[in-house]
């Protein structure tokens with residue numbers, strides 16, 4: 720009976736986490752391509768179309784990459800930096816890593 724209750728709790732919390740979205744590649748792509756991260760109508764894709772200049776990003780340490788991303792958000796998009804461990808930042812990093820060239 721106890722185990723049943725624990726299983727039910729786990730299922731429920733998984734459902735809640737799902738409802739909130741969580742980090743995902745799709746979310747990262749959307750953030751990369753729309754202008755919501757900034758205030759000047761630009762998006763990451765304006766300057767990095769198709770991942771231009773980001774081929775090396777996947778080789779950086781994640782905390783360093785998050786810093787660079789926040790610099791681009793602040794300076795290039797005139798936006799507010801993201802919390803490095805937020806779902807939005809984690810999604811963005813996930814998407815950046817998908818640009819890695821072969822062999823990295």
Ligand code: HEC
Pocket residue numbers: 751756761762763764765766767772773774775776784787788791792795796811815
């Ligand atoms: C106004 C143009 C512009 C916008 C908009 C922009 N960037 Fe950049 N970004 C640059 C430039 C210029 C560099 C420096 C390129 C270099 O030094 O090779 C750079 C560098 C980077 C790097 C480091 C790449 C490397 O290999 O050193 C990352 C990662 C990055 N940008 C991510 C982003 C993300 C994510 C966004 C959206 C939140 C974004 N950028 C928006 C212009 C921009």
